[in-house]
Amino acid sequence: MYTYLNDSFVPEEKAFLHISDLAIQRGYGIFDFFRVINNYPLFIDDYLERLFVSAQEMHLKIPYSSNQLKEIIFDLIRKNNLPVSGIKVILTGGYSPDGYQLPDKPNLVISQKPMTFPPPVFPTSGIKIITHEYLRDKPHVKTINYVVGIWIQNKIKEHNAADVLYYYNGIVSEFPRCNFFIVTDDNVVVTPGENILEGITRKHVLALASEKFKIEVRNVTLEEALNARETFMTSTSKRIVPVVQIDNQIIRDGKPGRITRELFDSLVMLEEKELMKGSK
Numbered sequence: 001m002y003t004y005l006n007d008s009f010v011p012e013e014k015a016f017l018h019i020s021d022l023a024i025q026r027g028y029g030i031f032d033f034f035r036v037i038n039n040y041p042l043f044i045d046d047y048l049e050r051l052f053v054s055a056q057e058m059h060l061k062i063p064y065s066s067n068q069l070k071e072i073i074f075d076l077i078r079k080n081n082l083p084v085s086g087i088k089v090i091l092t093g094g095y096s097p098d099g100y101q102l103p104d105k106p107n108l109v110i111s112q113k114p115m116t117f118p119p120p121v122f123p124t125s126g127i128k129i130i131t132h133e134y135l136r137d138k139p140h141v142k143t144i145n146y147v148v149g150i151w152i153q154n155k156i157k158e159h160n161a162a163d164v165l166y167y168y169n170g171i172v173s174e175f176p177r178c179n180f181f182i183v184t185d186d187n188v189v190v191t192p193g194e195n196i197l198e199g200i201t202r203k204h205v206l207a208l209a210s211e212k213f214k215i216e217v218r219n220v221t222l223e224e225a226l227n228a229r230e231t232f233m234t235s236t237s238k239r240i241v242p243v244v245q246i247d248n249q250i251i252r253d254g255k256p257g258r259i260t261r262e263l264f265d266s267l268v269m270l271e272e273k274e275l276m277k278g279s280k
């Protein structure tokens, strides 16, 4: 299996970075992640656009144009031939002489791993989540900092939950790796607009929802979330997952909701349309 490291393809077992990298020294870096299905990178343009925004926000210079990066990614897909997989594009802070100053040149890693994704079938049950008061650093940037998400894994398990929803000052934001949505009693599809990473799945779900329902991007209080008619999470690897319990509060009848299902089905159709592009 090949990994792309800075300027060349190297076998994965030889893809090393030096310990002076700011990612190791200070946890400084960004990344993005997308799915490959039938050897086609789904919604690649959306992810590359976000990668360039993250890089700019963090003063990291990507040594390629978006089109060049895309060509490298298509080459990697051809070389590895892992039809169902995930690709991570990581840009680290780079080699820092004193372990703190940001050097001119970041390190670029593009790695591909075989992965299985949930089938395109709406789940018959939803998940329980817990909440935790926390505001991510640079929430609108896809940084490599998942410290609290990883640290809190034991607590999630202790509560027999599947994930943790962050809130701050009574306003919910997102999960460590997913965005959050509610559906109100008036069938309005609402997602938080502040202190979040603008997920690509969130963007697609909002666009699909706006074809059928009223949508709102605004602050959502924890109180409103607990009393919502439906709640769900979105992410690249999970698509849409219904949330049926938040802490001790069961969301309505405790079953995945109708609008969540409709959005799930629309998202699967959108993916199929996008995949047709790859087969042309």
Ligand SMILES: Cc1ncc(COP(=O)(O)O)c(C=O)c1O
Pocket: 142, 174, 175, 176, 177, 178, 179, 196, 197, 198, 199, 200, 201, 202, 234, 235, 236, 237
């Ligand atoms: C903090 C955060 N929010 C939301 C998401 C979901 O984004 P996407 O739909 O692009 O996977 C992610 C993805 O990893 C994330 O890290």
